[in-house]
Amino acid sequence: MAELPPLTxxxxxxxxxxxxxxxxxxxxxxxxxxxxxxxxxxALGKALKTAHGLGWPDPGRAVLGADAAVVxxxxxxxxxxxxxxxxxxxxxxxxxxxxxxxxxxxxxxxAGPDALARLVPVDLRPSAFPEGFAARTLLGHMxxxxxxxxxxxxxxxxxxxxxxxxxxxxxxxxEGIAARRAG
Numbered sequence: 001m002a003e004l005p006p007l008t009x010x011x012x013x014x015x016x017x018x019x020x021x022x023x024x025x026x027x028x029x030x031x032x033x034x035x036x037x038x039x040x041x042x043a044l045g046k047a048l049k050t051a052h053g054l055g056w057p058d059p060g061r062a063v064l065g066a067d068a069a070v071v072x073x074x075x076x077x078x079x080x081x082x083x084x085x086x087x088x089x090x091x092x093x094x095x096x097x098x099x100x101x102x103x104x105x106x107x108x109x110x111a112g113p114d115a116l117a118r119l120v121p122v123d124l125r126p127s128a129f130p131e132g133f134a135a136r137t138l139l140g141h142m143x144x145x146x147x148x149x150x151x152x153x154x155x156x157x158x159x160x161x162x163x164x165x166x167x168x169x170x171x172x173x174x175e176g177i178a179a180r181r182a183g
């Protein structure tokens with residue numbers, strides 16, 4: 001019987017580099033949706049801190065660690081990215097494995113906010129959207145989650161089924177910025 005190798009959502013599409021910008025696929029490990037129970041986010045935050053060294057994020061924020069992150073994704077909802085969630089978290093939250101549901105890419109380079117300004121209705125300049133900020137918004141017509149992970153890096157998460165469209169839209173925006181700078 002033939003063995004099919006696993007493919008990432010952006011397999012064969014990335015990386016893309018142009019005009020000082022780089023779009024690359026991330027492999028974030030496990031992605032788990034966390035939805036706190038009746039005892040709320042405070043108890044879940046304590047459990048996250050004990051189990052993974054990261055707390056519960058404030059709205060519009062992400063708690064970033066070396067090998068893990070907890071990213072705000074909406075009212076009373078966040079994603080744990082990286083480790084398999086500790087079993088103790090299930091006492092405080094509904095946990096749903098989302099690992100295969102997302103395409104995760106990073107746009108890096110100083111002009112990243114300029115490229116994204118063509119697609120996203122959020123001010124992503126570092127002064128308005130510094131490291132650790134998160135937003136749930138639209139990129140073109142796709143729902144995305146954005147996180148500033150470094151001075152010149154923004155992580156973009158879209159549904160896996162939209163990976164090809166995500167890369168296409170971002171590539172066009174990157175090429176537009178490169179052409180504008182060259183001309």
